Amino acid sequence: xxxxxxxxxxxxxxxxxxxxxxxxxxxxxxxxxxxxxxxxxxxxxxxxxxxxxxxxxxxxxxxxxxxxxxxxxxxxxxxxxxxxxxxxxxxxxxxxxxxxxxxxxxxxxxxxxxxxxxxxxxxxxxxxxxxxxxxxxxxxxxxxxxxxxxxxxxxxxxxxxxxxxxxxxxxxxxxxxxxxxxxxxxxxxxxxxxxxxxxxxxxxxxxxxxxxxxxxxxxxxxxxxxxxxxxxxxxxxxxxxxxxxxxxxxxxxxxxxxxxxxxxxxxxxxxxxxxxxxxxxxxxxxxxxxxxxxxxxxxxxxxxxxxxxxxxxxxxxxxxxxxxxxxxxxxxxxxxxxxxxxxxxxxxxxxxxxxxxxxxxxxxxxxxxxxxxxxxxxxxxxxxxxxxxxxxxxxxxxxxxxxxxxxxxxxxxxxxxxxxx
Numbered sequence: 001x002x003x004x005x006x007x008x009x010x011x012x013x014x015x016x017x018x019x020x021x022x023x024x025x026x027x028x029x030x031x032x033x034x035x036x037x038x039x040x041x042x043x044x045x046x047x048x049x050x051x052x053x054x055x056x057x058x059x060x061x062x063x064x065x066x067x068x069x070x071x072x073x074x075x076x077x078x079x080x081x082x083x084x085x086x087x088x089x090x091x092x093x094x095x096x097x098x099x100x101x102x103x104x105x106x107x108x109x110x111x112x113x114x115x116x117x118x119x120x121x122x123x124x125x126x127x128x129x130x131x132x133x134x135x136x137x138x139x140x141x142x143x144x145x146x147x148x149x150x151x152x153x154x155x156x157x158x159x160x161x162x163x164x165x166x167x168x169x170x171x172x173x174x175x176x177x178x179x180x181x182x183x184x185x186x187x188x189x190x191x192x193x194x195x196x197x198x199x200x201x202x203x204x205x206x207x208x209x210x211x212x213x214x215x216x217x218x219x220x221x222x223x224x225x226x227x228x229x230x231x232x233x234x235x236x237x238x239x240x241x242x243x244x245x246x247x248x249x250x251x252x253x254x255x256x257x258x259x260x261x262x263x264x265x266x267x268x269x270x271x272x273x274x275x276x277x278x279x280x281x282x283x284x285x286x287x288x289x290x291x292x293x294x295x296x297x298x299x300x301x302x303x304x305x306x307x308x309x310x311x312x313x314x315x316x317x318x319x320x321x322x323x324x325x326x327x328x329x330x331x332x333x334x335x336x337x338x339x340x341x342x343x344x345x346x347x348x349x350x351x352x353x354x355x356x357x358x359x360x361x362x363x364x365x366x367x368x369x370x371x372x373x374x375x376x377x378x379x380x381x382x383x384x385x386x387x388x389x390x391x392x393x394x395x396x397x398x399x400x401x402x403x404x405x406x407x408x409x410x411x412x413x414x415x416x417x418x419x420x421x
Contacts, residue, residue, distance in 0.1 A: 001287065005244045009071045014042040023067070026209075026216040030132060030181070034065040044075045044083065053090040061141065061303065063088050064134040069212040072241065081239045081271045085135055091306035092136065099302040101142045105340030114151050115159040118340055120397040122171035125159050127151050127190055130181045133212040137268055137307045139299040144177050150186070160193050167199045168397070175206040180216050188224050195228045203228060206264070208236040214250035226257040234262040234293060239272050240280045248288045255289040262293035265331065266307075267317070269298075273309045275320035282321065282329040292331035297346075300338055311335065311346065319348045323364025 009015045009023055022028045034040055037054050040063070046054070054063075065086045073087075074080040102108070106116045106124070116124040128150040129143045138144055151159075163169050172194050179187060194200055209216040225231055233254055237243060251261055263285050265272065272278055282292045295317065298308040314333045321330045334343040352368065353360040359371045386394060396402045403411065412419075 003245065004248050004284075004288075005072075005241070007068065007071050007244055007246055009067065012043060012071060014039070015067060015071070018067075024215045026132075026213055026218070029066050029068055029213055029215060032067050033132070034067070034070055035063055040065075040087070043070050044073055044087070054088055057088040057090060057092050061088055061092055062134060064131065066133050066213050068214065068246070069133055072244070079270065081241055084271055085137065085238065085268075086133065088136060089306070092303040094305060095302055096305045098300050099305060100300050100338065101302055103300040103338045104139065104336055105338075106140075109340050112159050112162045114155050115162055117162075117166075117169075118342055121168055122173065123163060123169050124173050124175055125163075125190075126176050127156065127174055127179050127187075128177035128181055130177045132178060132181055132209060132216070135208070137266055137298060137304050139301045139304075140177075141301060141303065150177075150182060153189075156190055157193075160190075160197075163194065163200065164197050170199060170201040171204065172200055172202075173204040173206060178207050178209060179205050180207045180209040180213075180221070184221055184224055187221075191225075191228050191231075202230045202232060204232045204234060206234050206236075210235045210247050210250040210254075211237050211242050214244075214246040217250035217253050219253070222253050222257045222259075225254075225259060229258060232260050232262065234264050235290065236265070237263050237281065237285060237290070238265050238268060239277065240284050243281075243284045243288060251288045251290055261290040263290045263331075264294045264296060265292070266296045266298055267309050267314050267333075268307045269309045271307075273313050273317075275317050278317045279321060279325060279329070282331070283325070286326075286329055292329055294343070295331050295333045297333070297335040299336060315346060315348055318346075319364070322348070 009018065015023070034043065037046065037051060037058070040046060040054075041051075069082065069086060073083040077083070105118075106126075109116050109118045111117055114126050116126070118124070126140075126143075130148055130150060131138075131144050134141075134144065163172060174190065179190075182190075191203060194203055235251070237247075255261055265278075265281065267273060272281065278295070285292055295314060297311055297314055298304065300308075318330065318333050332345050333347060334345050336343050350361055350363070351359060352362055357373055359373075360368060361371060362368045395407070396405055400411070402408045
Protein backbone atom coordinates (compact mmCIF):
# COMPACT_ATOMS: atom_id res chain seq x y z
CA UNK A 1 0.00 0.00 0.00
CA UNK A 2 1.37 3.41 -0.98
CA UNK A 3 2.56 5.27 2.16
CA UNK A 4 1.05 8.59 3.11
CA UNK A 5 3.12 11.77 3.08
CA UNK A 6 5.58 12.30 5.91
CA UNK A 7 5.87 15.89 7.11
CA UNK A 8 9.44 17.19 7.37
CA UNK A 9 8.92 20.52 9.09
CA UNK A 10 12.65 21.31 9.12
CA UNK A 11 12.53 21.93 5.38
CA UNK A 12 11.02 25.32 6.27
CA UNK A 13 13.56 27.87 7.48
CA UNK A 14 11.02 29.15 10.02
CA UNK A 15 10.88 25.82 11.83
CA UNK A 16 14.28 24.24 11.15
CA UNK A 17 15.49 24.78 14.73
CA UNK A 18 12.31 23.63 16.49
CA UNK A 19 12.90 20.63 18.73
CA UNK A 20 10.91 17.52 17.81
CA UNK A 21 9.45 17.42 21.31
CA UNK A 22 8.07 20.94 20.85
CA UNK A 23 6.79 20.27 17.34
CA UNK A 24 4.81 17.27 18.57
CA UNK A 25 3.33 19.22 21.49
CA UNK A 26 -0.14 20.43 20.53
CA UNK A 27 0.06 23.33 22.99
CA UNK A 28 3.27 24.51 21.28
CA UNK A 29 1.47 24.34 17.95
CA UNK A 30 -1.37 26.50 19.28
CA UNK A 31 1.06 29.06 20.68
CA UNK A 32 2.76 29.38 17.30
CA UNK A 33 -0.28 29.53 15.03
CA UNK A 34 0.37 31.71 11.96
CA UNK A 35 -1.77 34.82 12.40
CA UNK A 36 0.03 37.63 10.56
CA UNK A 37 1.46 38.45 7.16
CA UNK A 38 5.16 38.67 8.20
CA UNK A 39 5.04 35.11 9.54
CA UNK A 40 3.15 33.86 6.49
CA UNK A 41 5.85 35.38 4.25
CA UNK A 42 8.35 32.99 5.84
CA UNK A 43 6.27 30.03 4.64
CA UNK A 44 4.96 30.95 1.18
CA UNK A 45 5.80 33.73 -1.31
CA UNK A 46 3.63 36.81 -0.78
CA UNK A 47 3.88 39.39 -3.54
CA UNK A 48 2.72 43.00 -3.23
CA UNK A 49 -0.73 42.30 -4.70
CA UNK A 50 -1.41 39.34 -2.40
CA UNK A 51 -0.12 41.29 0.58
CA UNK A 52 -2.48 44.17 -0.18
CA UNK A 53 -5.38 41.76 -0.50
CA UNK A 54 -4.44 40.03 2.73
CA UNK A 55 -4.32 43.32 4.60
CA UNK A 56 -7.85 44.15 3.45
CA UNK A 57 -9.19 40.71 4.27
CA UNK A 58 -7.60 40.55 7.72
CA UNK A 59 -9.38 43.75 8.70
CA UNK A 60 -12.58 41.67 8.68
CA UNK A 61 -11.64 37.99 8.94
CA UNK A 62 -8.75 36.73 11.01
CA UNK A 63 -6.21 34.12 9.96
CA UNK A 64 -4.96 31.15 11.97
CA UNK A 65 -2.90 28.31 10.52
CA UNK A 66 -1.20 25.67 12.66
CA UNK A 67 2.51 25.24 11.89
CA UNK A 68 1.80 21.59 11.06
CA UNK A 69 -0.85 22.44 8.45
CA UNK A 70 1.32 25.25 7.10
CA UNK A 71 4.00 22.69 6.19
CA UNK A 72 1.48 20.96 3.89
CA UNK A 73 1.19 24.02 1.66
CA UNK A 74 3.08 24.09 -1.62
CA UNK A 75 5.06 27.28 -1.42
CA UNK A 76 5.15 28.10 -5.13
CA UNK A 77 1.64 27.08 -6.19
CA UNK A 78 -1.10 29.57 -5.37
CA UNK A 79 -3.85 27.09 -6.35
CA UNK A 80 -2.59 24.51 -3.85
CA UNK A 81 -5.60 22.84 -2.20
CA UNK A 82 -4.19 23.18 1.31
CA UNK A 83 -3.28 26.81 0.81
CA UNK A 84 -6.77 27.60 -0.53
CA UNK A 85 -8.29 26.33 2.71
CA UNK A 86 -5.83 28.15 4.96
CA UNK A 87 -4.81 31.51 3.47
CA UNK A 88 -7.39 34.34 3.21
CA UNK A 89 -8.20 35.82 -0.19
CA UNK A 90 -9.88 39.01 -1.32
CA UNK A 91 -12.86 36.89 -2.43
CA UNK A 92 -13.94 36.64 1.21
CA UNK A 93 -14.93 40.29 1.17
CA UNK A 94 -17.46 39.68 -1.60
CA UNK A 95 -20.99 39.29 -0.27
CA UNK A 96 -23.52 37.93 -2.75
CA UNK A 97 -27.28 38.24 -2.55
CA UNK A 98 -27.81 34.74 -1.11
CA UNK A 99 -25.20 35.04 1.65
CA UNK A 100 -26.30 34.83 5.27
CA UNK A 101 -24.46 35.20 8.57
CA UNK A 102 -26.36 32.24 10.05
CA UNK A 103 -27.73 30.35 7.04
CA UNK A 104 -28.60 27.21 9.01
CA UNK A 105 -30.48 29.12 11.74
CA UNK A 106 -28.34 27.59 14.46
CA UNK A 107 -28.83 30.70 16.59
CA UNK A 108 -32.56 30.81 15.82
CA UNK A 109 -33.06 27.18 16.88
CA UNK A 110 -31.19 27.75 20.13
CA UNK A 111 -33.30 27.40 23.31
CA UNK A 112 -30.14 27.98 25.39
CA UNK A 113 -27.07 29.99 24.28
CA UNK A 114 -24.51 27.55 22.91
CA UNK A 115 -27.03 24.78 22.18
CA UNK A 116 -29.06 24.13 19.02
CA UNK A 117 -32.05 21.79 19.16
CA UNK A 118 -33.35 21.25 15.63
CA UNK A 119 -33.87 17.54 15.16
CA UNK A 120 -36.28 15.74 17.50
CA UNK A 121 -33.87 13.50 19.41
CA UNK A 122 -30.48 15.22 19.22
CA UNK A 123 -28.81 18.49 20.04
CA UNK A 124 -25.72 20.38 18.95
CA UNK A 125 -23.64 21.74 21.83
CA UNK A 126 -21.06 24.32 20.72
CA UNK A 127 -18.67 24.17 23.65
CA UNK A 128 -16.17 26.69 22.27
CA UNK A 129 -15.66 29.40 19.66
CA UNK A 130 -11.96 28.47 19.39
CA UNK A 131 -10.40 26.51 16.52
CA UNK A 132 -6.77 25.55 16.08
CA UNK A 133 -7.11 26.78 12.49
CA UNK A 134 -9.60 29.10 10.82
CA UNK A 135 -10.69 27.27 7.67
CA UNK A 136 -11.52 29.77 4.96
CA UNK A 137 -14.75 27.91 4.11
CA UNK A 138 -16.04 27.85 7.71
CA UNK A 139 -19.83 28.02 7.96
CA UNK A 140 -19.66 29.48 11.51
CA UNK A 141 -17.36 32.40 10.80
CA UNK A 142 -19.93 34.65 12.49
CA UNK A 143 -18.46 33.39 15.78
CA UNK A 144 -15.39 31.26 15.04
CA UNK A 145 -12.40 33.48 14.43
CA UNK A 146 -14.06 36.51 15.96
CA UNK A 147 -14.58 35.27 19.53
CA UNK A 148 -11.56 33.34 20.80
CA UNK A 149 -13.32 32.04 23.90
CA UNK A 150 -14.55 28.77 25.31
CA UNK A 151 -18.01 28.66 26.85
CA UNK A 152 -17.84 29.30 30.59
CA UNK A 153 -18.66 26.56 33.08
CA UNK A 154 -21.91 28.37 33.89
CA UNK A 155 -22.89 28.41 30.20
CA UNK A 156 -21.98 24.74 29.80
CA UNK A 157 -23.96 23.81 32.91
CA UNK A 158 -27.01 25.62 31.59
CA UNK A 159 -26.80 23.66 28.32
CA UNK A 160 -26.39 20.39 30.20
CA UNK A 161 -29.40 21.26 32.37
CA UNK A 162 -31.44 21.68 29.19
CA UNK A 163 -30.37 18.21 28.02
CA UNK A 164 -31.07 16.74 31.45
CA UNK A 165 -34.57 18.22 31.49
CA UNK A 166 -35.48 17.01 27.98
CA UNK A 167 -35.76 13.20 27.96
CA UNK A 168 -36.34 13.21 24.20
CA UNK A 169 -32.61 13.96 23.68
CA UNK A 170 -30.73 10.71 23.11
CA UNK A 171 -27.76 12.02 21.06
CA UNK A 172 -25.45 14.95 21.87
CA UNK A 173 -22.97 16.34 19.35
CA UNK A 174 -20.10 18.40 20.79
CA UNK A 175 -18.90 20.97 18.29
CA UNK A 176 -17.74 24.57 18.16
CA UNK A 177 -15.15 25.85 17.17
CA UNK A 178 -13.30 22.67 17.88
CA UNK A 179 -13.99 20.82 21.15
CA UNK A 180 -10.50 19.34 21.15
CA UNK A 181 -8.97 22.77 21.67
CA UNK A 182 -10.23 22.39 25.25
CA UNK A 183 -7.81 20.94 27.82
CA UNK A 184 -8.48 17.31 28.71
CA UNK A 185 -9.95 18.10 32.12
CA UNK A 186 -12.45 20.67 30.81
CA UNK A 187 -13.50 18.38 27.98
CA UNK A 188 -13.89 15.47 30.38
CA UNK A 189 -16.11 17.53 32.69
CA UNK A 190 -18.53 18.11 29.80
CA UNK A 191 -18.51 14.51 28.59
CA UNK A 192 -18.80 13.09 32.11
CA UNK A 193 -21.79 15.29 32.93
CA UNK A 194 -23.58 14.31 29.71
CA UNK A 195 -22.78 10.62 30.07
CA UNK A 196 -24.38 10.68 33.54
CA UNK A 197 -27.76 11.58 31.97
CA UNK A 198 -29.75 8.35 31.66
CA UNK A 199 -31.59 9.20 28.44
CA UNK A 200 -28.45 10.24 26.51
CA UNK A 201 -27.43 7.16 24.54
CA UNK A 202 -24.52 8.41 22.43
CA UNK A 203 -22.07 11.30 22.44
CA UNK A 204 -20.38 12.56 19.29
CA UNK A 205 -17.47 14.95 18.84
CA UNK A 206 -16.95 16.99 15.67
CA UNK A 207 -13.30 17.94 15.24
CA UNK A 208 -10.77 18.89 12.55
CA UNK A 209 -7.74 18.32 14.76
CA UNK A 210 -6.70 15.01 13.12
CA UNK A 211 -6.41 17.06 9.90
CA UNK A 212 -4.80 20.31 11.06
CA UNK A 213 -3.35 19.38 14.49
CA UNK A 214 -2.91 15.59 14.71
CA UNK A 215 -0.57 15.86 17.70
CA UNK A 216 -3.62 16.86 19.76
CA UNK A 217 -4.72 13.21 19.72
CA UNK A 218 -2.52 12.29 22.67
CA UNK A 219 -2.51 9.04 24.62
CA UNK A 220 -3.89 10.89 27.64
CA UNK A 221 -6.78 12.28 25.59
CA UNK A 222 -7.59 8.86 24.15
CA UNK A 223 -7.38 7.21 27.57
CA UNK A 224 -9.91 9.73 28.87
CA UNK A 225 -12.29 9.41 25.92
CA UNK A 226 -12.45 5.63 26.00
CA UNK A 227 -14.09 5.78 29.43
CA UNK A 228 -17.28 7.24 27.95
CA UNK A 229 -18.43 4.82 25.25
CA UNK A 230 -20.48 4.80 23.10
CA UNK A 231 -18.49 7.74 21.76
CA UNK A 232 -18.12 8.72 18.10
CA UNK A 233 -15.75 11.18 16.42
CA UNK A 234 -16.45 12.86 13.08
CA UNK A 235 -13.55 14.62 11.46
CA UNK A 236 -13.20 16.78 8.34
CA UNK A 237 -10.75 15.73 5.61
CA UNK A 238 -11.43 17.51 2.32
CA UNK A 239 -8.58 16.29 0.11
CA UNK A 240 -6.19 13.30 -0.08
CA UNK A 241 -3.23 15.66 0.45
CA UNK A 242 -4.44 16.20 4.02
CA UNK A 243 -4.03 12.52 4.88
CA UNK A 244 -0.44 12.28 6.09
CA UNK A 245 1.33 9.73 8.26
CA UNK A 246 0.69 12.04 11.23
CA UNK A 247 -3.03 12.18 10.44
CA UNK A 248 -3.11 8.41 10.01
CA UNK A 249 -1.44 7.91 13.39
CA UNK A 250 -3.90 10.28 15.09
CA UNK A 251 -6.87 8.39 13.66
CA UNK A 252 -5.29 5.07 14.59
CA UNK A 253 -5.02 6.11 18.24
CA UNK A 254 -8.73 6.92 18.30
CA UNK A 255 -9.76 3.79 16.40
CA UNK A 256 -7.60 1.56 18.61
CA UNK A 257 -9.50 2.95 21.61
CA UNK A 258 -12.76 1.67 20.13
CA UNK A 259 -13.91 5.10 18.94
CA UNK A 260 -15.70 4.90 15.61
CA UNK A 261 -14.57 7.54 13.15
CA UNK A 262 -16.56 9.22 10.41
CA UNK A 263 -15.69 11.99 7.99
CA UNK A 264 -17.66 15.00 6.79
CA UNK A 265 -16.28 16.47 3.60
CA UNK A 266 -17.37 19.86 2.25
CA UNK A 267 -17.63 20.09 -1.53
CA UNK A 268 -15.29 22.97 -2.45
CA UNK A 269 -14.63 24.51 -5.85
CA UNK A 270 -11.08 23.98 -7.16
CA UNK A 271 -10.26 21.80 -4.15
CA UNK A 272 -12.25 18.58 -4.37
CA UNK A 273 -14.99 19.17 -6.98
CA UNK A 274 -13.74 16.26 -9.07
CA UNK A 275 -15.05 12.66 -9.04
CA UNK A 276 -11.50 11.25 -9.22
CA UNK A 277 -10.24 13.33 -6.29
CA UNK A 278 -13.28 12.39 -4.23
CA UNK A 279 -12.89 8.70 -5.01
CA UNK A 280 -9.25 8.75 -3.92
CA UNK A 281 -10.19 10.66 -0.76
CA UNK A 282 -12.85 8.10 0.17
CA UNK A 283 -10.47 5.20 -0.45
CA UNK A 284 -7.70 6.84 1.57
CA UNK A 285 -10.11 7.50 4.44
CA UNK A 286 -11.07 3.83 4.62
CA UNK A 287 -7.38 2.91 4.68
CA UNK A 288 -7.00 4.89 7.91
CA UNK A 289 -10.22 3.45 9.39
CA UNK A 290 -12.36 6.53 8.85
CA UNK A 291 -15.83 5.89 7.38
CA UNK A 292 -16.99 8.45 4.77
CA UNK A 293 -20.16 9.91 6.28
CA UNK A 294 -21.30 13.07 4.49
CA UNK A 295 -20.37 15.24 1.53
CA UNK A 296 -21.84 18.67 2.22
CA UNK A 297 -22.89 21.16 -0.40
CA UNK A 298 -21.08 24.33 0.66
CA UNK A 299 -23.33 26.48 2.87
CA UNK A 300 -24.61 29.97 2.07
CA UNK A 301 -22.42 31.63 4.71
CA UNK A 302 -21.18 35.14 4.06
CA UNK A 303 -17.80 35.42 2.35
CA UNK A 304 -17.45 31.86 1.04
CA UNK A 305 -19.41 32.02 -2.23
CA UNK A 306 -16.17 31.48 -4.20
CA UNK A 307 -15.98 27.97 -2.73
CA UNK A 308 -19.46 26.91 -3.82
CA UNK A 309 -20.08 24.49 -6.66
CA UNK A 310 -23.30 23.46 -8.34
CA UNK A 311 -25.45 20.86 -6.63
CA UNK A 312 -25.21 18.97 -9.92
CA UNK A 313 -21.49 18.48 -9.27
CA UNK A 314 -22.24 16.69 -6.01
CA UNK A 315 -24.72 14.37 -7.72
CA UNK A 316 -22.13 13.67 -10.43
CA UNK A 317 -19.63 12.69 -7.74
CA UNK A 318 -22.07 10.22 -6.18
CA UNK A 319 -22.79 8.81 -9.65
CA UNK A 320 -19.08 8.13 -9.98
CA UNK A 321 -18.92 6.40 -6.60
CA UNK A 322 -22.09 4.30 -6.30
CA UNK A 323 -21.43 0.91 -7.92
CA UNK A 324 -17.93 1.91 -9.02
CA UNK A 325 -16.48 1.25 -5.58
CA UNK A 326 -17.51 -0.35 -2.30
CA UNK A 327 -20.63 1.05 -0.67
CA UNK A 328 -18.52 1.77 2.40
CA UNK A 329 -16.76 4.45 0.36
CA UNK A 330 -19.99 6.18 -0.68
CA UNK A 331 -21.02 8.99 1.69
CA UNK A 332 -24.39 10.71 1.64
CA UNK A 333 -24.45 13.95 -0.35
CA UNK A 334 -26.53 16.52 1.52
CA UNK A 335 -27.64 20.11 1.36
CA UNK A 336 -27.93 21.56 4.85
CA UNK A 337 -31.06 23.54 4.09
CA UNK A 338 -31.02 27.30 4.69
CA UNK A 339 -33.44 28.47 7.32
CA UNK A 340 -32.87 25.50 9.60
CA UNK A 341 -34.39 22.85 7.33
CA UNK A 342 -31.67 20.37 8.22
CA UNK A 343 -29.75 17.96 6.02
CA UNK A 344 -31.54 16.94 2.83
CA UNK A 345 -29.95 13.97 1.00
CA UNK A 346 -29.57 14.16 -2.78
CA UNK A 347 -28.53 11.42 -5.18
CA UNK A 348 -28.80 10.37 -8.83
CA UNK A 349 -32.21 9.10 -9.93
CA UNK A 350 -32.21 5.31 -9.98
CA UNK A 351 -36.02 4.97 -10.09
CA UNK A 352 -37.09 5.48 -13.71
CA UNK A 353 -40.80 4.70 -13.54
CA UNK A 354 -43.39 2.63 -11.70
CA UNK A 355 -46.78 1.01 -11.93
CA UNK A 356 -48.94 -0.36 -9.16
CA UNK A 357 -47.05 -3.64 -9.49
CA UNK A 358 -43.56 -2.99 -10.84
CA UNK A 359 -40.69 -0.56 -10.45
CA UNK A 360 -38.38 0.24 -13.38
CA UNK A 361 -34.89 0.75 -12.00
CA UNK A 362 -31.46 1.39 -13.45
CA UNK A 363 -28.06 0.53 -12.00
CA UNK A 364 -24.70 2.32 -12.15
CA UNK A 365 -23.90 0.66 -15.52
CA UNK A 366 -27.09 1.91 -17.14
CA UNK A 367 -28.73 -1.52 -17.01
CA UNK A 368 -32.51 -1.09 -16.74
CA UNK A 369 -34.33 -3.71 -14.74
CA UNK A 370 -37.61 -4.25 -12.91
CA UNK A 371 -38.60 -5.21 -9.44
CA UNK A 372 -42.02 -6.81 -9.02
CA UNK A 373 -43.84 -6.24 -5.77
CA UNK A 374 -45.53 -9.20 -4.10
CA UNK A 375 -49.31 -9.51 -4.27
CA UNK A 376 -49.68 -9.20 -0.54
CA UNK A 377 -47.69 -6.12 0.35
CA UNK A 378 -49.31 -5.22 3.65
CA UNK A 379 -47.50 -6.51 6.73
CA UNK A 380 -49.39 -7.66 9.79
CA UNK A 381 -47.42 -5.66 12.33
CA UNK A 382 -48.35 -3.81 15.50
CA UNK A 383 -48.22 -6.76 17.86
CA UNK A 384 -44.70 -6.71 19.34
CA UNK A 385 -43.51 -4.84 22.42
CA UNK A 386 -41.69 -2.18 20.39
CA UNK A 387 -44.92 -1.18 18.65
CA UNK A 388 -47.04 -1.42 21.79
CA UNK A 389 -45.45 -0.96 25.21
CA UNK A 390 -42.17 0.66 24.17
CA UNK A 391 -43.41 2.47 21.09
CA UNK A 392 -43.44 5.89 22.71
CA UNK A 393 -39.64 5.92 22.59
CA UNK A 394 -39.47 5.22 18.88
CA UNK A 395 -42.51 6.81 17.26
CA UNK A 396 -41.83 9.84 15.04
CA UNK A 397 -42.33 13.18 16.74
CA UNK A 398 -42.99 15.21 13.62
CA UNK A 399 -42.66 15.37 9.86
CA UNK A 400 -43.66 13.11 7.00
CA UNK A 401 -42.93 10.00 9.07
CA UNK A 402 -45.82 10.97 11.32
CA UNK A 403 -48.12 10.95 8.28
CA UNK A 404 -46.90 7.49 7.29
CA UNK A 405 -47.52 6.27 10.84
CA UNK A 406 -51.14 7.37 10.54
CA UNK A 407 -50.84 9.84 13.40
CA UNK A 408 -51.55 12.88 11.21
CA UNK A 409 -53.46 13.39 7.98
CA UNK A 410 -51.64 16.54 6.85
CA UNK A 411 -48.78 18.93 7.57
CA UNK A 412 -49.44 22.64 7.14
CA UNK A 413 -47.10 25.62 6.81
CA UNK A 414 -47.51 28.24 9.52
CA UNK A 415 -49.68 31.29 8.82
CA UNK A 416 -51.69 29.91 5.92
CA UNK A 417 -53.78 32.73 4.47
CA UNK A 418 -56.82 30.50 4.15
CA UNK A 419 -56.60 29.65 7.87
CA UNK A 420 -56.69 33.34 8.69
CA UNK A 421 -59.77 33.71 6.50
